[in-house]
Amino acid sequence: EAGVTQFPSHSVIEKGQTVTLRCDPISGHDNLYWYRRVMGKEIKFLLHFVKESKQDESGMPNNRFLAERTGGTYSTLKVQPAELEDSGVYFCASSGSTGPNYGYTFGSGTRLTVV
C-alpha cells in the first residue's frame, strides 16, 4: 500500500510570493488532514476534509491559506501571499475510518521556508 505522498519536499520562496503544496492520500481514504509545525512549536491542526468537503477549517491561520480537495482525491494547500511566519513543515495525513483502532498515516511533510 502506497503511503501519503507530499510534494515538494522542500520549498524556498520570497515573502509575497505564492506557493502550492500538494498531498496525495492513501487510496480510498476519505479523511484528509493538514497540519503544520512552525519552528520550536508543536504540530498544529489546520483543516480536515471528508472526501471533497471541508469538515473543519478552524485551524487555518488566516485567509492567505486556501485548501482544496478536487474530486475527493488529492489536496492542495495554497499560501498567497506568503509571509515570513508561514515558514515551517506542513504535514498531510489521511485515515479511512471514523471508528476505533485507526491511526492517521502522515506524509513526510513539505518544509517551507519564506525569506
Add this chain to the structure above:
Amino acid sequence: EDQVTQSPEALRLQEGESSSLNCSYTVSGLRGLFWYRQDPGKGPEFLFTLYSAGEEKEKERLKATLTKKESFLHITAPKPEDSATYLCAVQANSARQLTFGSGTQLTVLP
C-alpha cells in the same frame, strides 16, 4: 482548550537502559490518545492508540499505558535504532483532529 504536555523534552539513554516518557493531558472528553514516532525529515509514524484508563498496548520494546490524566511510554532495553522523537496526541470526543505535545527527543547510545 485541549492541552498535551510531554516530558522530558530530551532523554539520553545507554543501550539497554530502560526508561519512561510521560504525556500529561487535559481534554474535554477523551476519544483517543495516540503515540507516534518521528524520525528526522520524516512524518510521524503511528505506534499506538489508547482509549480508556487502564488500557495498555505493547509493540516490541515499547509499552504504552493510560490513566485519566496521563500516559506513559515505557521503553525496555532500548537499542540505538529506537532513537527518535516520540509524540503524544489526543483526540477529543467532539473533534476529529489531534492535539499534539511538543515531543520527547530520545537518543540511545551504543
